[in-house]
Amino acid sequence: MTEYAHGFRMDDEACDGCLACMRSCPTHAIRVKHDKASVQAELCIDCGSCLKACTRGAIIATTRTLEEFAHFAFKVAVPSPVLFGQFPLEVRPETVARGLLAAGFDAVWDYGIDLGLGARAIAEYAARWQGARPLVNMTCPVIVRLIQVSYPRMAEQLLQMEPPREIAGREIKRRYAQELGLPPEQIAAIYVSPCQARTISIAQPAEGGTSSLDGTVGIPQVYNAVLAEARLVNESGGQSLEPTVARSRPMLRWATPRALPAVLRDYRYISVTGLPNVTRVFDDVERGKLKDIDFIECYACWAGCGNGNLTVDNVYVCQAKLQTLMAGLPASDPVTDAEVERRYPDVEFLLERPFAPRVRTNAGDLRERVRRVKEAETVLHSLPGYDCGLCGAPTCATLARDVAAGEAAATDCVLLSRQRLQELRRTHPHTP
Amino acid sequence: MPDELLSRSFTIHGRDFERAGEASTEIKSLLKELEIDPAVIRRTVVIAFEAEMNVVMYADEGTVTFVLTDEDIGVEIADRGPGIPDLDLALQEGWSTATDEMREMGFGFGMGLPNIRRNSDEFSVKSRVGEGTVVSSRISLDGAP
Numbered sequence: 253m254t255e256y257a258h259g260f261r262m263d264d265e266a267c268d269g270c271l272a273c274m275r276s277c278p279t280h281a282i283r284v285k286h287d288k289a290s291v292q293a294e295l296c297i298d299c300g301s302c303l304k305a306c307t308r309g310a311i312i313a314t315t316r317t318l319e320e321f322a323h324f325a326f327k328v329a330v331p332s333p334v335l336f337g338q339f340p341l342e343v344r345p346e347t348v349a350r351g352l353l354a355a356g357f358d359a360v361w362d363y364g365i366d367l368g369l370g371a372r373a374i375a376e377y378a379a380r381w382q383g384a385r386p387l388v389n390m391t392c393p394v395i396v397r398l399i400q401v402s403y404p405r406m407a408e409q410l411l412q413m414e415p416p417r418e419i420a421g422r423e424i425k426r427r428y429a430q431e432l433g434l435p436p437e438q439i440a441a442i443y444v445s446p447c448q449a450r451t452i453s454i455a456q457p458a459e460g461g462t463s464s465l466d467g468t469v470g471i472p473q474v475y476n477a478v479l480a481e482a483r484l485v486n487e488s489g490g491q492s493l494e495p496t497v498a499r500s501r502p503m504l505r506w507a508t509p510r511a512l513p514a515v516l517r518d519y520r521y522i523s524v525t526g527l528p529n530v531t532r533v534f535d536d537v538e539r540g541k542l543k544d545i546d547f548i549e550c551y552a553c554w555a556g557c558g559n560g561n562l563t564v565d566n567v568y569v570c571q572a573k574l575q576t577l578m579a580g581l582p583a584s585d586p587v588t589d590a591e592v593e594r595r596y597p598d599v600e601f602l603l604e605r606p607f608a609p610r611v612r613t614n615a616g617d618l619r620e621r622v623r624r625v626k627e628a629e630t631v632l633h634s635l636p637g638y639d640c641g642l643c644g645a646p647t648c649a650t651l652a653r654d655v656a657a658g659e660a661a662a663t664d665c666v667l668l669s670r671q672r673l674q675e676l677r678r679t680h681p682h683t684p
Numbered sequence: 685m686p687d688e689l690l691s692r693s694f695t696i697h698g699r700d701f702e703r704a705g706e707a708s709t710e711i712k713s714l715l716k717e718l719e720i721d722p723a724v725i726r727r728t729v730v731i732a733f734e735a736e737m738n739v740v741m742y743a744d745e746g747t748v749t750f751v752l753t754d755e756d757i758g759v760e761i762a763d764r765g766p767g768i769p770d771l772d773l774a775l776q777e778g779w780s781t782a783t784d785e786m787r788e789m790g791f792g793f794g795m796g797l798p799n800i801r802r803n804s805d806e807f808s809v810k811s812r813v814g815e816g817t818v819v820s821s822r823i824s825l826d827g828a829p
Contacts, residue, residue, distance in 0.1 A: 404716070405722040405726050538712065609722055618718070619689065621717075622689045
């Protein structure tokens, strides 16, 4: 049985059972029993909706600090392109890179090359693909998990590829092990991440493999160090630095929700952001309504990764800054292009094992599942259908399913049981 | 005969394009709930949807019956309608008697019955002109035809 790790924990002390997290969860993974929220790990897709919904500070993201990587001999930062859009406009990407060094990293990886490799591999994958369409990008870990949990039929439509950050991790270990004469396990490849979900996808990749990266730090962890460095650069007369990262427009395009149209020019392509929109589009895919679309680039966060839960700046401001930065950069960079050309033949992009639907472990055999479906239908008929959530399940249908699975009772419904209502009254101080 | 575990019946109204596809959508969510293998779901839903559309496009009224056993899924679509005069022709890919209007809605490309046959492990179609058509399909749960 797989134990699913998640990037947050729930603090029972702080939780007062207000139901906000349960209502926000797109996969109905949260229940509130005895006024405490809990998550069904198998259904959680790490979207972070509950973190945003909780106003009591009871759901806490488990992030790591750079100090926790201190035992590595050499620490390399892999900066998400989103990072470069987080600072005031005068803070150039090369200053951001210096800020990362000041924050404690030993090197900053030129991630544009791995993104270039990834883009080229995606174009090749799409060109060769003979199966069901549309294809779906695998770069957002929440989307991958959403498909595994709620759209199992679409699993084969995910690009069965390592994300570019994994390509970077492998190359970092290889190159620095060679250059510094260190064993690869003493070199840390650390992703500077705009979201919690990336942390999980590195701790526990969705396909069940192991990540080549050693972990993530959130953008807030390095933000102040970068700003302080920018001030120093400014005071010393704004010396111009040699660009080392973010050397061309395509690199920064990955910080937007439309990273791929440039490499998928001949495809019928759509870009979708925000989980409710993505689920609407995936519902249409399952209904066979999007047969004319070849490719969907989608991200769980509204307006893309710039809106991740570990970003600092407002997503719209971040996008505007990225547009300005991109306008000042060349359309391509010869160093990046040459490296992509050189490394491309030797990189293994395909996943060792493909993304598979997540199987629920306690579902029972076919006969048991049929029994549960039938019982859930009967229970549902007896429930009011208001989806009020006061029973501790997000909808009447989920309560009915929980009852059939032996995990709840129909009398958890406040309309069916006076006792439940009294219980709620007791714990809610403002109820008359 | 393996035991019947679960069955459902849906009435389909001819020419009701507004609600077309509802039965196959319901069958899909039911199969998903039952955690049937995604490949089997995909095939069953294609069969149910194509059959449903045939009823909507050509017949007056029809019934889709879905039966689950330990071993397989059966889908039977019986309609009251014009019937199919030449079954061999109707089973050819691309053969269609659809009107321009149906084609404008994205249907009627002559893939209905061929699609149902291709996705079935067992398939039969019986038709009487002026009376109606019965399409029966069986999909094995273990994926092997």
